[in-house]
Amino acid sequence: MKHKLLSILAISLSLLACNSDKNVKSMSEETKVTIAPISSEDPHSYAKPNDVVVKHLDWTANVDFDSSRISATARWTIENKTGAKEVYFDTRGLLIDYVTIGNNDEFTTFRLEPEVMYVGQKLIVDITPKTDVVRIYYRTTEKSDALQWLTKEQTADKTHPFLFTQSQAILARTWIPCQDSPGIRFTYNARVKVPNSMMALMSAYNPTDTMPNGTYDFQMEYPIPSYLLALSVGNIQYQSVGRNTGIYAEPSMLAKSVAEFEDMQEMVDSAEALYGAYRWGNYDVLVLPPSFPFGGMENPRLTFATPTILAGDKSLTSLIAHELAHSWSGNLVTNYNWNDFWLNEGFTVYFENRIMEQVYGADYANMLALISYQDLQAELDDFGMESPKTKLKLDLAGQDPDEGMTSIAYDKGFYFLKLIEYTVGRENFDQFLKTYFNTYAFKSMTTEGFVDYINAELLSKNEEWASAINLDEWIYSPGLPANCPKIQSDRFEKVEGELQKWKKGSAASSLASANWSTHEWLHFLRNLPSKMSMEQMEELDKAFGFIKSGNSEILAAWFVKVIPNNYKVAKPAINDFLVKIGRRKFLTPIYKALIAADPSKITARGIYEKARPNYHAVAQQTMDDLLDWNKN
Numbered sequence: 105m106k107h108k109l110l111s112i113l114a115i116s117l118s119l120l121a122c123n124s125d126k127n128v129k130s131m132s133e134e135t136k137v138t139i140a141p142i143s144s145e146d147p148h149s150y151a152k153p154n155d156v157v158v159k160h161l162d163w164t165a166n167v168d169f170d171s172s173r174i175s176a177t178a179r180w181t182i183e184n185k186t187g188a189k190e191v192y193f194d195t196r197g198l199l200i201d202y203v204t205i206g207n208n209d210e211f212t213t214f215r216l217e218p219e220v221m222y223v224g225q226k227l228i229v230d231i232t233p234k235t236d237v238v239r240i241y242y243r244t245t246e247k248s249d250a251l252q253w254l255t256k257e258q259t260a261d262k263t264h265p266f267l268f269t270q271s272q273a274i275l276a277r278t279w280i281p282c283q284d285s286p287g288i289r290f291t292y293n294a295r296v297k298v299p300n301s302m303m304a305l306m307s308a309y310n311p312t313d314t315m316p317n318g319t320y321d322f323q324m325e326y327p328i329p330s331y332l333l334a335l336s337v338g339n340i341q342y343q344s345v346g347r348n349t350g351i352y353a354e355p356s357m358l359a360k361s362v363a364e365f366e367d368m369q370e371m372v373d374s375a376e377a378l379y380g381a382y383r384w385g386n387y388d389v390l391v392l393p394p395s396f397p398f399g400g401m402e403n404p405r406l407t408f409a410t411p412t413i414l415a416g417d418k419s420l421t422s423l424i425a426h427e428l429a430h431s432w433s434g435n436l437v438t439n440y441n442w443n444d445f446w447l448n449e450g451f452t453v454y455f456e457n458r459i460m461e462q463v464y465g466a467d468y469a470n471m472l473a474l475i476s477y478q479d480l481q482a483e484l485d486d487f488g489m490e491s492p493k494t495k496l497k498l499d500l501a502g503q504d505p506d507e508g509m510t511s512i513a514y515d516k517g518f519y520f521l522k523l524i525e526y527t528v529g530r531e532n533f534d535q536f537l538k539t540y541f542n543t544y545a546f547k548s549m550t551t552e553g554f555v556d557y558i559n560a561e562l563l564s565k566n567e568e569w570a571s572a573i574n575l576d577e578w579i580y581s582p583g584l585p586a587n588c589p590k591i592q593s594d595r596f597e598k599v600e601g602e603l604q605k606w607k608k609g610s611a612a613s614s615l616a617s618a619n620w621s622t623h624e625w626l627h628f629l630r631n632l633p634s635k636m637s638m639e640q641m642e643e644l645d646k647a648f649g650f651i652k653s654g655n656s657e658i659l660a661a662w663f664v665k666v667i668p669n670n671y672k673v674a675k676p677a678i679n680d681f682l683v684k685i686g687r688r689k690f691l692t693p694i695y696k697a698l699i700a701a702d703p704s705k706i707t708a709r710g711i712y713e714k715a716r717p718n719y720h721a722v723a724q725q726t727m728d729d730l731l732d733w734n735k736n
């Protein structure tokens with residue numbers, strides 16, 4: 105968030121998440137490196153899919169925990185459209201041993217170009233106009249940033265090590281050489297060997313039992329983009345929770361996870377009723393160890409989720425609705441490149457909100473919508489209303505596409521779609537969305553393509569609609585248009601009433617908070633005064649037990665409020681939280697608050713030194729920038 109270190113809403117409290125969580129950092133100016141776009145198609149990929157494009161992957165891999173390395177062969181079936189003599193792949197942090205072409209595995213020559221920041225190395229493989237198969241033999245390295253190798257002590261059960269991947273946005277290339285652009289889709293099969301007694305899972309048809317010999321076969325017969333490639337290996341068990349829904353987790357986490365997500369089948373059924381069939385077969389969730397850097401990642405058939413949504417009362421399961429919604433918006437109809445990211449996330453937040461309304465009622469959905477609005481306002485304040493970062497259509501050439509994962513794509517996108525719904529009527533909009541998902545299933549969509557489509561299929565039906573909405577202003581202009589819908593929440597108004605009573609001297613214990621959900625508590629915490637006395641903080645803690653809360657959202661929001669007020673009682677809890685949990689959405693605002701309270705950064709860096717080994721590379725990168733970690 106630029107150089108404003110602590111805004112009132114420094115914590116991005118949105119429960120709307122996906123690869124999820126918006127990135128609440130902004131990279132400091134000095135670390136930005138400008139590079140020219142490397143492709144007119146996708147500024148973050150070397151692939152030239154109009155010449156040679158991949159169609160199918162056969163991946164054979166051996167996962168070795170002792171050396172923290174995957175040794176693998178990526179056998180790509182390609183289509184050579186122009187008779188080209190070279191094919192280009194994206195790679196980063198890989199050791200390429202050799203490359204062959206054709207069904208007879210004939211050696212061919214290849215070159216790796218010098219590393220370019222963020223995008224990695226271009227792998228050029230020599231082919232013939234008739235080549236239809238390319239096999240790349242390679243190994244991952246410690247620079248394979250998608251992979252997080254956890255020791256057994258870093259897991260819940262502490263019996264086995266654990267591995268998971270996070271490919272979005274452009275990290276698939278760090279564990280599989282690929283054409284790493286969301287505009288390119290392929291099917292895949294995989295055979296993965298892992299240590300005996302461990303389970304392997306992918307974004308594919310998955311086992312429900314551990315294979316004694318540690319060998320697993322996977323199949324994803326629907327074409328997916330590379331950022332949805334996913335792998336996890338650990339001591340994992342499965343339990344079904346419905347007709348086509350189930351949970352994977354470490355044994356000690358399974359019962360708790362099953363109880364928390366018992367509404368999953370109802371969510372899937374609601375989503376299907378809204379926008380048509382779920383196309384992927386089963387919908388399962390894998391609950392990961394706490395270092396997972398995001399809230400969730402919508403890997404097809406198998407959402408990866410943080411354990412920080414296990415609140416014990418189902419209050420944070422909108423994240424599951426979000427990842428599920430991606431099965432339509434994102435996984436089925438995919439943003440063409442990362443400049444069109446709002447097409448994935450804005451639609452998903454909208455869809456998530458509709459699922460939550462269906463399952464838990466309009467009151468509940470309105471609270472989520474208002475939290476989304478608060479996040480959006482905080483982001484707009486932070487970037488400034490004129491900043492190009494506040495446009496829905498982005499220009500991320502030369503930047504890490506992670507920079508585009510802000511509240512703008514999620515929450516401005518959501519309010520834009522809400523405005524369309526209000527303008528054309530819910531029935532018309534639902535019909536339009538259903539047709540949109542069907543028409544473009546398993547395809548990618550550009551922002552411009554979407555504008556043409558909605559103009560032709562929806563807005564042309566009533567000449568007043570287009571001018572009432574003003575698509576161009578919403579998509580291509582910065583800031584927030586004046587016609588942004590306003591959403592009211594009665595439940596939040598009640599919270600504000602109680603907070604006023606406390607501010608005017610009523611005892612915290614006398615507030616009518618008995619039935620508050622996590623969202624109401626977050627609204628309460630967010631609106632606490634920025635300056636509080638020791639007595640006030642102690643009173644709140646005594647009345648509501650924030651510091652002892654098992655709810656990560658509440659804990660993080662409380663820490664952000666009390667750090668600037670030097671609430672020493674919280675120090676051990678803050679320390680434990682930062683060492684244990686690696687979800688970036690929580691880390692960023694807490695570290696920012698620590699820095700604001702101690703601008704020398706000594707306090708924050710002291711904790712980070714212990715915590716950093718527990719974080720995934722995605723979170724490390726953000727925190728390294730925030731804490732100047734690599735500078736001295």
Ligand SMILES: [Zn+2]
Nearest residue numbers: 121122123124
């Ligand atoms: Zn998402």
